[in-house]
Amino acid sequence: MSKRKARARAAKLPRRFYTREDTLLVARELLGKRLVIPAPDGTRVSGRIVETEAYLGAEDKAAHSYGHRRTARTETMYAVGGTVYVFFVYGMHHQFNVVAGAAGTPHAVLIRALEPEEGIEWMRRRRPDRPDRELTSGPGKLCRALGIDRSYDRADLLGERVWLEDAGEEIIPVDITAGPRIGIAYAEEFAAKPWRFWLKGNAYVSRKA
DNA sequence: TATGGGATTACCT
DNA sequence: GGTAATCCCATAC
Numbered sequence: 001m002s003k004r005k006a007r008a009r010a011a012k013l014p015r016r017f018y019t020r021e022d023t024l025l026v027a028r029e030l031l032g033k034r035l036v037i038p039a040p041d042g043t044r045v046s047g048r049i050v051e052t053e054a055y056l057g058a059e060d061k062a063a064h065s066y067g068h069r070r071t072a073r074t075e076t077m078y079a080v081g082g083t084v085y086v087f088f089v090y091g092m093h094h095q096f097n098v099v100a101g102a103a104g105t106p107h108a109v110l111i112r113a114l115e116p117e118e119g120i121e122w123m124r125r126r127r128p129d130r131p132d133r134e135l136t137s138g139p140g141k142l143c144r145a146l147g148i149d150r151s152y153d154r155a156d157l158l159g160e161r162v163w164l165e166d167a168g169e170e171i172i173p174v175d176i177t178a179g180p181r182i183g184i185a186y187a188e189e190f191a192a193k194p195w196r197f198w199l200k201g202n203a204y205v206s207r208k209a
Numbered sequence: 210t211a212t213g214g215g216a217t218t219a220c221c222t
Numbered sequence: 223g224g225t226a227a228t229c230c231c232a233t234a235c
Binding site: 053055062063064087089090091092093095097108110112138139140141181182183184186187206 | 214215216217218
Binding site: 064069071072073087088089090091092 | 227228229230231232
């Protein structure tokens with residue numbers, strides 16, 4: 001049996017995957033997992049996570065929840081680990097995050113890039129005239145390709161609308177590169193923290209360095 | 210209520 | 223490499 005067929009029956013990640021205290025570990029371990037969102041016709045649209053960024057809540061100047069800021073938007077970050085946090089930036093792009101940690105701990109992991117696996121026709125339809133290589137190679141691109149908008153904010157990853165699966169793939173530390181997060185120059189001493197993780201050499205990562 | 214800027218992308222030179 | 227697009231959010235008045 002092929003590896004790919006085995007993946008089709010993979011189990012959803014359990015709550016305890018998300019509620020661990022070490023969000024940097026969660027961000028690293030999300031690499032190689034599969035994000036699945038059924039299309040309107042029921043087709044599985046999915047991709048393998050190849051790039052993430054950790055946002056460490058109240059202590060992290062780059063995080064929306066820095067200093068325990070609580071607003072209508074950031075409220076989602078205080079939910080229990082395994083909740084979806086979607087926000088909208090630059091007047092045109094959605095960003096898909098996984099809330100991490102216990103309820104009340106406003107940590108999140110931004111999913112920055114996927115390698116398309118299933119439902120690629122749906123991705124092409126939603127991002128016309130783009131080469132396959134650019135369907136999901138960035139946080140805004142993958143939201144467009146998977147049809148993610150703010151209606152997914154607060155969704156539960158143990159539900160039926162969107163979830164993550166263990167694809168049975170083992171990622172070892174040597175396969176992972178870490179570097180500074182993207183687009184957070186305003187975050188002062190936190191701007192240089194190496195809290196962005198990606199699969200070394202993967203063609204779908206949004207930036208090489 | 211007004212205003213400044215953003216966890217990006219695509220297209221231009 | 224530079225920058226327009228475009229709208230919601232957070233904060234200031």
